[in-house]
Amino acid sequence: MSLLLIRDLSVELAERPVFSGVSFELREGELVGLIGPNGAGKTTLMRAAMGLLPFSGESSLAELSPQYRARHAAWLPQQREIAWPVSVEDLVALGRLPHGTGGAEADRLAVDSALDRLQLDPLRHRDATQLSGGEQARALIARALAQESRLLLADEPIAGLDPAHQIAVMEVFADLAKEGHGLLVSLHDLGLAARHCTRLILVAEGGILADGPPAKVLVPELLARAFQITAIHEDTPDGPVFQPLRVLK
Amino acid sequence: MTPVLRILIPLVILLALVSLALGPAGLGLGESLRALVLGGDGPAVLVMREIRLPRVLLALMIGASLGLSGAAMQGFLRNPLAEPGIIGVSGAAAFGAVLALQTGFAALFALALPLAALAGALVAVLLLVALAGPRGGSLTLILAGIAISAMAGALTSLVLNLSPNPYAAGEIVFWMMGSLADRSVTHVMLALPFTLLGWLLLLRSARGLEALTLGEDAAEGLGIDLTRLRWQVVLGTAAAIGAATAVAGVIGFVGLVVPHLLRARVAGRPGRLLAVSAVGGAAMLLAADIAVRLIAPDRDLKLGVLTALIGAPFFLRLLWQMRRARA
């Protein structure tokens, strides 16, 4: 089932086109990695898809009313802000806002499950502003999970996490996909993208340069064109291993 | 009910009773309450119903407005230093009120005075939100507030100095350092409509403010209409502060101190802080109004003087904490 349909999407910021004519579809069960060099428009693409900035074209999400959209899709921005000294538990519970009041039991279960998935249960009563950067990032991911939406759009969710937690979070995302959710996650770590994503969308040169399984996207000519790098990419018994090597002159 | 309200509400009731019992007429508690409730036509009834009751009601209303708008502005700007008195909203409201009084606009129709104060407050809040909006940071907020305060204060003084009334110039102090002395039921009725409107708008912003804990982008993702939320906070603050300032002048720092003291009691949650700060603000203003009458029974010691004496050190402490947190 299609969870997100983007057709012919174009965005201009300050009268300068960021990208144009972007189309793709995201179905349940997919963990889609959005990759591309800095400034290619990954964040802009996700925000436009959510309907958070003006665009031309179509996005199935932007057509929904804000309240309904929030139940269908969770949005995890790159900016990690926690303005007030709330507890981790209360922070995660903010994900329940779109569901209105009245479902106290469902809310509690959703919060517990989200805390559990990100191993935050020991921290649930701690002041979220006093946590380490990595812990805050995980708490914010848990907030998005507590929203219990079919679709999750996350902008660089694992930036700044230590390797163990990067892997753990990607595994949580993969599990969610297996459970039938759809995820669109922007990533800079191509190695993790190669290992965990079911599909990659490579954004560069004002549009989508490639869209397909990691093995089809992380090929030398596309890497050279989009990132100006070379890399090695091998299949191992532990899954695919991808390592960027050097910058092309 | 939030546990802290179980303490605050009885406290407000107690302070209101003390305030009702306090005054130079020298009525006993029983006597004064009897006169208040049962009525009649003796002078005691006049004292209770026309002098003390309006004073208590205004302290409750204005205190609640100050606490509530402080909490709402802080929540919206995500800045614990936002407070209508310090950042010039009350000062601009006072200018609106003074201008309306001196030009005769206030006499045109019943709600002209609070409406003019609301307009003044609205200009200030709009300027602040535009200049120091959610991404503006503390420094911009305080600097914008200083500029707006200075401008509003100068204009208020100018209008009062140009007044043909010899008393008007002496009233700059009242408008800068508000007071509840000798206000009447007329003033309660004058302030009530916009006060209630302001409360309604601000209390309805609770959900949006909770979501804003995560920043604007995430809040929008959670289905919050930020434009609507901004207008709710701007208009709600302007209405509540406009009405309060029109009848009592500028009373600063209540909106700073109260949310700061109560934030920990609501586990930091900006939405829940709203109602709690309203009740806390009422308690603080009642207490301050009792204190000014106890400290100087024969003089009209300005309420704003007392709240500033308590509030300014708080403000400095907050700045100190922010400095340490950044270091």
Added chain:
Amino acid sequence: MSAFAAVSRIIGAALFLGAAPGLLAAGNPPKRVVSINLCTDQLAMLLAAPGQLISVSDLAVEPRSSAMVEEARAYPINHAGAEEVWLMQPDLVLAGGYTSRATVSMLRRLGREVLEVQPAYSLADIRDRLARIGAALGREVRAEALIADFDARLEVLRAEVARSPSAAIYYANGYTTGDRTLAGEILMAAGFSNIAGDMRGGHLPLEKLAMADPEALITGTPYPGASRSEAVLAHPVVQAIRDRRASHPVADRDWLCGTPYVLQAVEELAIFRKEIE
């Protein structure tokens, strides 16, 4: 007290306060006298010889505070500033007790004689101020005639009363004046008893006014332009006393300064007393 501080420039009078004695020697009366205070303006206009007084202050032509607006229009107006007064080359400057210290000392430094006078605090003070300013101007005979006339008219007005109704003087900011003030004595002369009692002036809390429930309320007349200070005169409590009892406004010009014109206020209030009896 702030109410009166606000109108302090209006207040003036005539207590002789350490002026230069040499100047006041008989036989050498000043020829160019400038008055820079509302109350000395009026006393000087009453006392001076033709041509002796060359300027009065701007407040003397202000109808709300001055009882002698018509007379004052005949004189050049000053604004009580040291520079403009000095340019008039006066040989005597009449100033009030509340005149700016800076102005007075500046004029003295510039070599002008300044006679500072205090407000009249009683009816007796009025006689005293007339006599002293009369002496300063070398117009003792005129002063004696005015005093005799004042005494005679006051005697007529001070008729015996069977009962003195209670009254409160209530000004802007809830200020009241007691028996030991000019206004208080005027009230007494008109046959009222003042609820403020034997005191000078001070704040009368609204609550105390309500509890005292006086038979008559004497208020000032409001100035144009709004003020919060005067708003208290429209407070429901004051309104209730007005409705149930009686109220009478007295214009500032009739009793602000200690001049013979205060007799008009006495007369007016005596008529008001008879009305409510």
